[in-house]
Amino acid sequence: MPQVGPNQPIRDPAALAAMTDERLMLLFRLGNSEAFSELFRRFSSPVYGFFRRRLENPSRAEELAQETFVAVLRGIERYEPRATFRTYLYGIAMRILMAERRKSARREPSASASSTPDTSADSCVDAAIWVQRAIDQLDADHRDILLLREYEQLTYDEIAALLRLPVNTVRSRLFRARTALKAFLLPLRPEVRNEP
Amino acid sequence: MNLELHEFRPEEVMAYLDGEIIGERALALADHLEQCTDCSSLADDFCALSQQLVGWKVESANLQQPSMDAMAASQDDEARVEALAPKISLWSLGTTWWPFFQRPWVWRVASGFAVVLVMSLVFISRQSLLHVKAPSSQTGKPVVTVSTEVAPLSPDEPGEHSIDNLPMGKSTRATNGLHIPPGPRARANSVPVDGADAVDNSVNATRAAAAEEMPKALAEFQRPDKLSEKQPVKGKNSIDFTLRNSQMSRDVPPSIWGVPIPGPNPAAPQMIERTASLSLTVKGLDSARTTLEEIVRHHYGYFAELNTEGQSEAGRTLTASLRVPAIELDATLIELRKLGQTGEEKQGGEEVSPQYVDLKARLDNARHTEKRLTDLLTKRAAKLKDVLDVERELAGTREEIERMEAQQRNMEGQVFYASIDLKLREEYKPALNLAPPAAGTRMRNALVDGYHTAVDSALDVLLFVLEAGPSTLFWLLLLFFPARWGWRKLRVVTAQKQSLAGAL
Numbered sequence: 101m102p103q104v105g106p107n108q109p110i111r112d113p114a115a116l117a118a119m120t121d122e123r124l125m126l127l128f129r130l131g132n133s134e135a136f137s138e139l140f141r142r143f144s145s146p147v148y149g150f151f152r153r154r155l156e157n158p159s160r161a162e163e164l165a166q167e168t169f170v171a172v173l174r175g176i177e178r179y180e181p182r183a184t185f186r187t188y189l190y191g192i193a194m195r196i197l198m199a200e201r202r203k204s205a206r207r208e209p210s211a212s213a214s215s216t217p218d219t220s221a222d223s224c225v226d227a228a229i230w231v232q233r234a235i236d237q238l239d240a241d242h243r244d245i246l247l248l249r250e251y252e253q254l255t256y257d258e259i260a261a262l263l264r265l266p267v268n269t270v271r272s273r274l275f276r277a278r279t280a281l282k283a284f285l286l287p288l289r290p291e292v293r294n295e296p
Numbered sequence: 297m298n299l300e301l302h303e304f305r306p307e308e309v310m311a312y313l314d315g316e317i318i319g320e321r322a323l324a325l326a327d328h329l330e331q332c333t334d335c336s337s338l339a340d341d342f343c344a345l346s347q348q349l350v351g352w353k354v355e356s357a358n359l360q361q362p363s364m365d366a367m368a369a370s371q372d373d374e375a376r377v378e379a380l381a382p383k384i385s386l387w388s389l390g391t392t393w394w395p396f397f398q399r400p401w402v403w404r405v406a407s408g409f410a411v412v413l414v415m416s417l418v419f420i421s422r423q424s425l426l427h428v429k430a431p432s433s434q435t436g437k438p439v440v441t442v443s444t445e446v447a448p449l450s451p452d453e454p455g456e457h458s459i460d461n462l463p464m465g466k467s468t469r470a471t472n473g474l475h476i477p478p479g480p481r482a483r484a485n486s487v488p489v490d491g492a493d494a495v496d497n498s499v500n501a502t503r504a505a506a507a508e509e510m511p512k513a514l515a516e517f518q519r520p521d522k523l524s525e526k527q528p529v530k531g532k533n534s535i536d537f538t539l540r541n542s543q544m545s546r547d548v549p550p551s552i553w554g555v556p557i558p559g560p561n562p563a564a565p566q567m568i569e570r571t572a573s574l575s576l577t578v579k580g581l582d583s584a585r586t587t588l589e590e591i592v593r594h595h596y597g598y599f600a601e602l603n604t605e606g607q608s609e610a611g612r613t614l615t616a617s618l619r620v621p622a623i624e625l626d627a628t629l630i631e632l633r634k635l636g637q638t639g640e641e642k643q644g645g646e647e648v649s650p651q652y653v654d655l656k657a658r659l660d661n662a663r664h665t666e667k668r669l670t671d672l673l674t675k676r677a678a679k680l681k682d683v684l685d686v687e688r689e690l691a692g693t694r695e696e697i698e699r700m701e702a703q704q705r706n707m708e709g710q711v712f713y714a715s716i717d718l719k720l721r722e723e724y725k726p727a728l729n730l731a732p733p734a735a736g737t738r739m740r741n742a743l744v745d746g747y748h749t750a751v752d753s754a755l756d757v758l759l760f761v762l763e764a765g766p767s768t769l770f771w772l773l774l775l776f777f778p779a780r781w782g783w784r785k786l787r788v789v790t791a792q793k794q795s796l797a798g799a800l
Contacts, residue, residue: 133363137361140361144361145356149354162357162359169359227348227351231349250349255315255316256311272307275307278310278342281345282345285345285348
């Protein structure tokens, strides 16, 4: 790893790419803006995917992703590397998502029902729709754990820290979520349903 | 899938595929997956499921990297983020801190710190507020702590101090809430107050203490030469007495608040013994007495005498003789008049300046004589007879000096302290008994009274007989025979006259 001073601007993309997330955050806390650019480059798409898979409105997901990074900027003075940066970042994203869900529930009580894809158009939907529909049928607790593991690629410990659950609970819930999801996907997918 | 036949549970297989199991357990599970078809099939299902999930892809985002400038522009979002960010930070890091707070030693250390902090605060507050020490454990007498500090009168007199209080009574100014922070050269004087005979409402105690301490205090007072440089006194009741440690002469007059009080200084010729008498009618004697004691304490005085009398048919009276510093007399009288309705008031002043000057002159002469005699004794007296004569003369001179010094101190005290003869008379309020006694009670009382009257009358007769009987009997016995002889003689004469008249 290249040795870089805290206030020294880093222009080499390779040097930035070799640094861990936590070191980049510390550099950014010390005033190195290039470190935050590298973090944004690393996590902008995952954070957007986090919101996009959980919200119907793409533009709203984009706004919330932007808001997540703004929150990181605002809280940089209070950041301490006690946990991984991914846990810290998705913790902020999770809080923003919960606030958004509460606001949406007050605004549109029946919005979740209307977001379900039309099952009559089975022939024209792709695999993503089937997966989304199957995931939507999971319990909320199981769904969150499954999404954090499959798409955000968080470890069991990170999920446990994020959701404030024991690791064994995370593992058992994840197992049940996967088992249920497999059961949901079998009758929904056309190629699976058409099998003898 | 029969779990009893497999070494590893399905959850462990899933965890192994997710990379959560490492080490020997992972190697064992890998070997098991190669041998067990059921577990291998389960692993294939999980892998296929993951492949299916990967198919749900989202479009690429078009996010703009936020900057501090952009944050300043979006004011609406800032408020929300501002409220959200610290919660998120604490929440996300809470799981890290929570085990730390679950440790018992953390709470013990925190409790210890809290106890030490509270005790420190209590100690500091007590130190800042406490000026009066507890009674001395050795003597059992209350000890009054008097704070003194350097008086900024004149910089060329390093020995001068400003005394905040006079050790003349049981009370101190500290009890009145006065607080003067000690200076760099501050010292504390502990003055034991004699409270052994404080039976009659601390009169004797204060009188004895004042008699013991007042001459010393008077002797230590010095009139400031530069009154204009005197620092302003904070508070009405602050008295600054200038103390010169290096000069303990009794020729130095006292000063209060920078105002010279009458003293032996020839430059201050007026020495007036002030007296006052005041008669008041108060509503409640108890409350008035409490207020009176407070007033006396407030003005650095003491009770020379205090008597209370109570009669059933009249209100109680309190007679007191107060001694307060002369400079405090007017203020004391003003406060005393507020105790009740003023009935009679007198004030007087006797100037003793000529006597004092004369006494001082005689004292100076006596001291000069003493000095000359001492010189004679040490230098010129050679013969034994001369030495004895000089010694005799020197002893007489010293006796005279001591007598005059006592007179001087007595005069200074009388001038320094003004006397107030105070008489408080409580308004008489006869008790009104609205309920008359019952008839049975009255009859019983009458019967008891009659019995007592009969017994008393019989007893009176008996006492009269016992008292007058012997003398009566004595006189009867003494006069019986002469009376009988005279009676018989009278009867004989009467009979002769009647017989003579019958014969004629």
